[in-house]
Amino acid sequence: MKVGVLSFAHVHAAGYAALLRDMDGVEVVTSDPEAGSAPPGEVRGEVLARRLGVEHVATYQELFDQGPDAVIVAAENARHRALVELAAKHGVDVLCEKPLATTEEDGEAMVAACRDAGVRLGVAYPVRFSPAYAALRDAVRGGATGPVLTVAGANNGRLPADSRAWFTDPGLAGGGALMDHTVHIADLLDDLFGEARAEEVYAQTNNLMYEADGVAVETAGLVTVRYTNGAVATIDCSWSHPDHHPTWGGLELQLVGERATVEMDAFCQVVSGFDERQRTGVLLPWGSDLDGAMVRAFLYGTEAGEVDGDGPAVPDAVQVADGEAGLRSLRIALAGYASARSGRPVRLGDRTG
């Protein structure tokens, strides 16, 4: 199987390339023709490909000429549409970085292009493949929690601009922390709640942390989402993890149901200690590889019954987020911006998704 990586703009691109490189039976080819547009100091293009030990071609057309079975789009958020449409045009399945796009119009066009071309469109929400999420999903869908009352979630990270400046470019990123970090938990709840849909969004944002550093987008935000099943979730999407903290951040949530309160932490599986020689803390993550699980599921599918090993068959095993799901989490982020501007809750126009 041949898999292409389109663009190294996203911080996850190198991870995808290395993951594909190490997968048995997968041949990886990459292309990062817009590497020249990146600020000096950002390692992109041919240089990054060589460092990763993966093939790199000069243009996207050359990549598609090789006839890939699937591609992963890791461009800047605003450049997703063109690359997804290119994949659709070549009849190639495409896994697109989150958020799907920066405007509803782009997102809808991407979903339509893939549908019309008969190709699969996946959106890269790897936390769906966290075992902690699987346990949460079983607890909620199996009825152990009872009806869900509230969810308090946090997806905090460092300001990502140090490694990729475009994350704080409103034109390329579509916004700041709200666009970057609301959508992961919004996507989990989209999957968790099944047919229930977000119907109202309230958001407040600020840039108190980084305005003085010249950052032009919001770097902190709280987003409250009301769902048609009566549940209410508040998501802290802030880039409020200190720059020099030894971890990148994390994703955790508490869910209060009528019959149980449960919590998940997607990145807490770490051995911690202290290295006396380096005089620094030691963190050894040992949790499962979420990106790997997501990419495998996208390339090979998920088969009911296999995910649980010895356990009972799971008739509704978690799937890679599809374009429609990507569009729904994008709409929540966009409604968040509208709410933050007006100071009022915003109803989502399309409740059926």
Next chain:
Amino acid sequence: MPELAVGLIGAGGIARAHLPAWLTLGARVTVFTSDDSGERLAAEYAHRGVRAAHGLGELLDSAEAVDVCTPTHTHREVALTALRAGRHVACEKPLALAPGDVEEMIAEADRAGVLLFPAHVVRYFPEYAAMAEAVAGGAVGQPAVLRFTRTGTYPVWSPWFADPALSGGLLVDQMIHDFDFARLLAGEVVRVHAHVRGHQEAPAPAGCVAAATAVLTHASGAVSHVHGVWGLPDAQFRTTFRIAGRDGVLHHDSAQTKAFRVISQGAAAQGEGIPAVNLTESPFLTELREFAEAVRGGPEPRVTAQDGLAAVRIAVAAAESARTGRAVETGTADGTGADGRDDESPEAPETQEAPENQEVAR
């Protein structure tokens, strides 16, 4: 400190937390309730010199300071009676169910020249006090995004808690602690949005749950998330916070700081409504000592009646938002700021926060 004569009104959960603290402080305590629960509480502590009064008048005659530990809907009337009699008053939070009632209480305290102290005990929890002092000292820079959670069992032990008309409900009764703290750290609140879910009426059957989420927007631009739960009977009392700014982050989870832990005991433990003290001095004792010292002419307590008023304003705005589905603006254009004392103040909004910071630093 010379012996203080304290009139304790109420004999419920919070009165039982306050009474040992008063005795530790060497106070002479008289208890009054309108039913016989005060006499029973006094009898339990008769060996420590606690006696029961047979009427509010008798209690006031015997006391220099009154500790109001009655259900919230009675605070206004009880406190006003004590204030009119010229007694210093410590009043359990919330000071009252409506900002107007609190203003009336404050006006009466001012007229009588006595102290009206809102017993916001979270100000005296050592982990919160340590964090507040560090934040005031610049540990995180300007607070930008704050989170608070608070979980206990649903307060089914007294029927009035479950009735929003009597307690204000989860947002007003419980989450007011964190509203007060968010305001302490990040300044006045100008906008509130909240939802509440679950069981919100009396009676509260065993095993019911209520949960609420509130987002506060501060005048500084900072945002705070407060999540409160009245939980299942096995819920362990737990609070968390995370305070983030450009220069750092401070966080706490009471589930992670238990210096004494029960690992097994043969049967599932029930939860707790009022927190067991975490091997430090009782925050109730710290709180009432500060009040007692102020009564004796010492420094003003770290939390003032104006803070209690501001907390009620935020909580009532949150309840209004939950009821109407709208975001509620709390800093009004006519100059009646969220602290309710700036009607004639010529100060610019930015300078209103200065007293806050001084207060944190104390």
